Amino acid sequence: MRFHRVDPAVYGAGSRTGLRTDMTTRVAYSSDAGLFRRIPAAVAEPHGVGDLRDVLAVARERGWSVTGRGGGSSVAANAIGEGVVVDTSAHFNRILELDAEARTAVVEPGVVCDALRRAAAPHGLTYGPDPSTHSRCTIGGMVANNACGSHSVAWGTAADNLISLELMLADGRTVTVGPEGCSDEEIDAKLRALYADNAELIDTELGRFPRQVSGYGLHHLAENPARAIAGSEGTLGVITKMKVRLVPVPKVRALAVLAFETVYDAAAAAPVLRQPGVATIEGMGGDLLAALRSKQGQANAGKNLPGERKGLAAGGWLYCETGGDTVEEAVAAAEQVAGSVATIDHVVVSDPTEMRGLWRIRESSAGTVTRLPDGGEAWPNWEDSAVPPENLADYLRGLYALMDRYHLRGIPFGHFGEGCVHVRIGFDFTTPAGVAAFRDFMHEAAQLVSSFGGSLSGEHGDGRARSSLLPEMYSKEMLDLFAEFKAIFDPEGVCNPGVLVDPDEVTEGLRMDPAQRGLDITPVHRFTSDKGDFLSAINRCVGVSACRSEDDAMCPSFQITGDEVHSTRGRARLLAEMYRGEALPDGVRSKEVEEALDLCLSCKACASECPVNVDMATYKAEFLHHHYRHRIRPMAHYLMGWLPVLGAVAHRIPLVPRMVDWAMHAPVVSKLMARAGGLDTTRPLIHFAHENLQRWQRRRADAASSSDDRETVVLWPDSFNNQLGTAPAQAAVRVLEALGFDVIIPDGFVCCGLTWHSTGQLTVAKKVLEHSAEVLEPYLDEGLTVVGVEPSCTVMLEHESTELSASPQIARLARQTRSFAQTVAPRIRELVDDGALDVSGLPAVSALTQVHCHERSLGDPQEAADVLAALGVEQETISTGCCGLAGNWGFEKGHGELSMALGERELFPRVREAAAADTTVIADGFSCRTQIEQGTGVRARHIAEVLLEILGQAGLAGERG
Incomplete structure (x- = not known):
């Protein structure tokens, strides 16, 4: 499914690719993971060589430069340009092609690294x-960047x-380059002459x-000219196909x-550890x-790192991986490595998790260090x-001294x-x-x-970040x-101009500069982690592109569309450009920003x-508030x-709830209501309770029992x-009553404001x-x-509420709010440990x-998992995150098809399998159910319903009212 704007006049008949000029x-493509911005004239997404040749023909006609781009994770701004x-x-x-015997693969340029690694893994190989x-x-x-990695x-x-x-050249010709040279005789002769005349x-x-990655790798010309094109950063042409080497991986790692006292000690030890078998x-x-610990949800990060577990303040760490045919062999090699240098502490692990x-x-470092502690x-x-x-330890000392001076x-x-150092600097x-x-x-x-005999770049390339600094490293002759x-x-000079040759100045076209703040917005949110500034919050996105990964829950809309516009990074670029006011002069009224945010599920x-x-x-x-x-x-x-208010009003009028529920499911009436x-209109509407929870609880009040030794809690309605x-x-x-709690449900209208918040009605949400x-x-x-019973509302109370209001009462409400699982977990564990709750004889339950995506992100789903485990429930968890409905989002016009497609990623197939196997499906979120x-x-059932059934079977919970 695609949501692209295309220019249909660009290509001839039979071309499958449109040129995106909106x-x-x-x-969205104006920046990558670097500091620079260039608004391109167009974006092309070719399916193959034929489409690419069409793109280059259009570029020649219109006088555009050509810049190749893959995942856009370039930190040196190699993947941006003003042309196409x-x-x-x-x-x-x-x-x-993947030849396991020859240990080679032939791939197109857009293959993701992990995709190739997964394809090679069954053969015991990797890239x-x-x-x-x-x-x-x-x-x-x-x-193109001559990337390396760990x-x-x-x-x-x-x-x-x-x-x-x-390699496809700017004129549309394709040349093959390898150990034998270049398939184009004229180019091949020039390459041979260039090396022969300048070998010394x-x-x-x-x-x-x-x-030493900076500049062109001309030293490879003698052995394999293809390797000289590696690291050319798209300045020679667009790569269309590569044959790469695969390597065997150890059976066990x-x-x-x-841990070292200082980072200099770690740097000094590193070359000593370049030993056989150390990967x-x-x-x-x-x-x-x-x-890392200053980030949301990472307070306990790194607690198992050496030094931390002993209360020692490590100034630096080294990660040394070893391999072997057995766990014992790999661990022995790792212990040998650890013992070969002086450390303050070390740990050796072999468990894959x-x-x-x-x-x-380590892998989150590039993003983590963009925000200092x-x-x-x-x-x-x-x-x-x-x-x-x-030279690394001495170079680091010099670099720290230089940073101190500035x-x-x-x-x-x-x-x-x-000897390669990554560092983000303030x-x-x-x-x-x-x-x-x-x-x-x-x-x-x-x-x-x-x-120190070093290189401006060790694997990221020079790009617009460092190309203009090459005269500090190389002679004029080079x-x-x-x-x-x-x-x-x-x-x-059509291909990626401004990089390596005739480079842009290091301050030219910065994404971060004084002109970025062309718009003044007084936000409703407090943005306490960003000094109260909406733009500073937006600028958190440095572009490391984790939102383009398919490994985790972020970002659902990108995972289903594959479209940069609908990635978290793409949206951040639109918001930042809105502030600048150049390409998007309408500011908060920008239709382009609204379009980019439309598929954000929140x-x-x-x-x-x-x-x-x-x-x-x-x-x-x-944005929606101001828009x-x-x-x-x-x-x-x-x-x-306004559904909470509409629902509250409806429940005050006899028979209206029943009438509303009927209308929302009557075939003709429901469609008219939806429209x-x-x-x-492609999906059914929700159900409406005939009696609300508050009225149900009032009916039960007379049957309630209470005593001084029972703890009273308030259930958020x-x-x-x-x-x-x-x-x-x-x-x-x-369940709460069975566990010894007295439960109060407040009368009158209370709400966390979630539905107003998600639709950008922030003033109302705050009130x-x-x-x-x-x-x-x-x-x-x-x-x-x-x-809190509903995870999204619980998270709203615990986290979002204090960002909307500085009220002391709101802060106190946030502190005193707990999820249902967090509340019951201690009681249930106590009953199990004391033997008062014996589930050994109960029917086995799998789930x-x-x-819920909000609980996964900002809550604590582990408590629920632990409670189920304590009660003998064997459970598996959906890994793809959001169910695809996301509150109001999945019901909004134009979202129905995509919403269901999101469910089909993993959730729907797994639920169907579970139902066939008589496995209980648990979903605490109303939207998820x-x-x-x-x-x-x-x-699907809420965990409270599952617990009630188990407690009832154990004789601890019965019906009352």
Whole structure:
């Protein structure tokens, strides 16, 4: 399913690709993971060589430059341009051949690194280069940048693993380059002459150590010219096909994590660890852990790191991976490595899950360190320098001294075993003076790394970040040779201009500069982690592209569309450009921003899975508030946003709830209601309770029993469980009572404001929250716990509410709110431990759980999992995150088909299998249960309903009222 704008006049008959020229798309592609912006004239997504040739023909006709792009994870701004950006990731992404015997693969440029690794895995092979962005970067982009990754000490760079490639030149010709030379005789002759005439210069200045990636790799011309094209950053042509080497992987791996007193000690130890059998020597500075723990939901991150477990303050760590045929062999090798250098502590792990958890800390570094522990911002551009490994410790000391002199801060990490340092630095781009200091620092840093025999770039390429600094590293003769090399392939300078040859200045076209703040917005949200500034919150997105991965829950709309516009990063680019006011001059009235945000489900996955906690759901709500301020909104905003009030009013009038429920499911009437309310007519409407929860509880009041030794709690009567489907809340009340609680359900209207928040009606949401806090004030004064049954409402109370209001009552409500599972878990564990609750003789229960996306992101779903485990329930969890309904989103006009497609990713097929196997399906979210029922016909149950049944079978819960 695609949601593209295309220019149908561009291609001739038979072309399957449209050229996207709408401003929404162009702005989404205006930046990658670097600091620079270029608004392209168009974006192309070719399916193959024929389409690409058409694109280049159009570029020649219109005088456009051509820039290739894969996953857009380039930190050096290699993948942006003002002409046509060619995105190969969407369609030009097939694995054409995999020869396990020869250990080779032939791939198109848009193949994602992990896709090739998964295809090779059954044969005991992998693709050696593995940057931390391996879940979304493409092989074409990796070869273009000469990417390396953590295993490069064992398997080398992308160039080392390249056998041959096909390259389409700007004039549409395709040439093949490999060990035998170039298929074009004229080009081949020029390449041979270039090397023969300059061999001494090339041997002197190039290929001095493995991570010398800056400039062109002309030293490869003698052995395999294809490897000289690796690292050319799209400046020679567009790669259309590659033959790459695959490498065998050990049967078993172990990981030794070594802790050092300082990062310099870690750097000094790294070259010593370049021993046979050591596949990784990755380093991290000690401050990285503090930065990670400052992120949403990461308070306990790294607790198993060496040093941390003993209360020792480590200043640096090294990750050393070893392999073997058996666990014992791999662990023994790891222990030997750990014992070969002096450390303050170390740990060796071989459990794959434990190893994955430790690697996640290292792999999230690129995003994590863009926010320093105190919330300060840090940026790339001097993020990829490299020196011979034996010089690394001294170079780091010099780099720290240089940062101190400029009053800058940064946290180093990287491939210490090969002398490559990644660091994000706290440059100030808000003032001209700050930009000038940035420029001066970059030049001095280039001089510093050159003084240690190093390279401006170790794997990211030079791009617009460092190309203008190449004169600090290379002689004029070498720079002239680079220009000659480019001219052999691209004599007119069409391919990725401004990079490597005739480079843009280091301050030209910065995405972060004083002009970015062209719009003044007073936000409703407090943005407490971003100094109250909406733009600073938006600028959290540095573009590391984790939102383009298919491994986690972020980002559902990208995973189903494959469209950059509908990624978290694409939306952030639109919002940032809205502030600048150049490409999007309409500001908060921008239709382009509204279009980009339309498919954001507000699932909150990015708030936790994004390495820097970009919270697009909040940004969307803030934008919609300003976009529709003093304007008529879509009908769905009124109907779905004001549903809590409409439901409350309906339940005060006898017979109306029954009539509403009938109308919402009468075939003709329901369609008319949906159409009139701006809802999607392709799906059924929701059910409406005939009696609300508050009335049900009042009927039971006379039968209630209470005593002084029973703890009293307040059950939050959220609109979903109070007015639409009351069975889960009723079960929650009965479970709480069975566990020794007295339950109060407040009378009158209370609401967390979620539906107003998700539709951007923030003023109303804030007022509703503050009113509700006042209603609950007597209970809060008593110190009573407020129990949430609906996960989205619970998260709204615990987290979102304090960002909307600074009211002390709101803060107190947030502190005293607990989820249902958090409330009952201690009691149930106590009963099980004491033997008062014996489930050994009860029927076995297996369950499939759909964790609500908000709870997964900002809540604590582990409590529910632990409760079920304590009661003997064997459960599995849906891994894809959001169910696809996402509250009001899935009901809004135009979202129905995509909503159901999201359910079919994993949820619907797994639920159907569960139903066939008589497995209980658990979904605490009202939206999740609705989506499951409408998509599969299966009725999912709230955990409270499951617990009530188990407690009833054990004789601890009965019916009352």
